Amino acid sequence: MVVASHLWDHCWTTKRMEKLPQNAHDNMAVVSMLHSGTSKDPNMMVLLRHLSLIAARHSFAFTASHRAGIDNSVADALSHFDFQHFNRLAPQAVPQATPILPSLLVLLPMI
Numbered sequence: 001m002v003v004a005s006h007l008w009d010h011c012w013t014t015k016r017m018e019k020l021p022q023n024a025h026d027n028m029a030v031v032s033m034l035h036s037g038t039s040k041d042p043n044m045m046v047l048l049r050h051l052s053l054i055a056a057r058h059s060f061a062f063t064a065s066h067r068a069g070i071d072n073s074v075a076d077a078l079s080h081f082d083f084q085h086f087n088r089l090a091p092q093a094v095p096q097a098t099p100i101l102p103s104l105l106v107l108l109p110m111i
Contacts, residue, residue, distance in 0.1 A: 001051060002047045002050050005051055005054045006050075006054065009058045010058070028091075030064065031064045033048060034048075034064040072088060073085075076091055
């Protein structure tokens with residue numbers, strides 16, 4: 001989510017988007033962290049701060065909801081690195097990965 005916000009934040013401003021970014025996660029800990037705005041894990045806090053800063057700079061809000069992996073098959077396929085299954089489920093997806101700028105990788109913690 002943090003990387004996506006860096007890559008596509010310009011598309012998420014409230015001026016350009018009728019619907020704000022929403023994220024369905026199969027990880028309840030991530031949903032809880034996004035709702036509370038805090039985590040006991042220092043690395044997760046670095047990521048959460050990055051996300052919050054980008055949201056503030058570009059005037060967008062983010063929400064998260066829990067969706068079991070069985071009900072969220074596209075995200076589940078990606079989280080298991082099952083790209084063949086992902087491509088069958090989402091044939092409209094761009095086949096090439098979006099490159100992450102080295103300057104962004106330097107900002108993110110090593111986890």
